[in-house]
Amino acid sequence: MSFTSAGAVRIYHESRGDDYGSETSRLKKYEAILSLMPTRNDVLDAGCGARRFRDFLPAHCEYTGIDILEGQNALDYHWRHDIVIANGLLYRVSAREGRKLLRHLWGLAREALIFTSLRHGDPGETTWTPGEALAFALALTDKVALRADYLPHDFAVAL
Secondary structure, eight states, X not given: OOTTOHHHHXXXXXXXXXXXXXXXXXXXXXXXXXXXXXXXXXXXXXXXTTTGGGGGSOTTOEEEEEOGGGTOXXXXXXXXXXXXXXXXXXXXXOHHHHHHHHHHHHHHEEEEEEEEEESSOOTTOOOOOHHHHHHHHHHHOSOOEEEEEEETTEEEEEO
């Protein structure tokens, strides 16, 4: 699936629901992302879905959510933010498209880009190993952190 295809994303969301997964796994992901955030003042949530992550940020935080379902392709977005989050995007796109997307989002981040990835997925879903994600991140910066302890099938990387 291409992340430039709103129709494909809409079909996926209709078949599986927004922020696919249990409430427990979603909370664990959010806690892992929050633990990697150096500040919580200005956040871009790329692929925000229903904007559920907003509820976990302090009230003073400037939050911007963009999603292809609202006609907002992250590659067309050019405003910079302190923190850029890409939670649950990579499994929907090819590895090549994912790398392109992450490089673009890294350019939008003043302080950090935090992304999550699946280690194992359903047929047709793109997965990364923590090693692949670390190698990609280290090609962009030497300041990288990995959280691979919160779910057996998921991990988060901050750069």
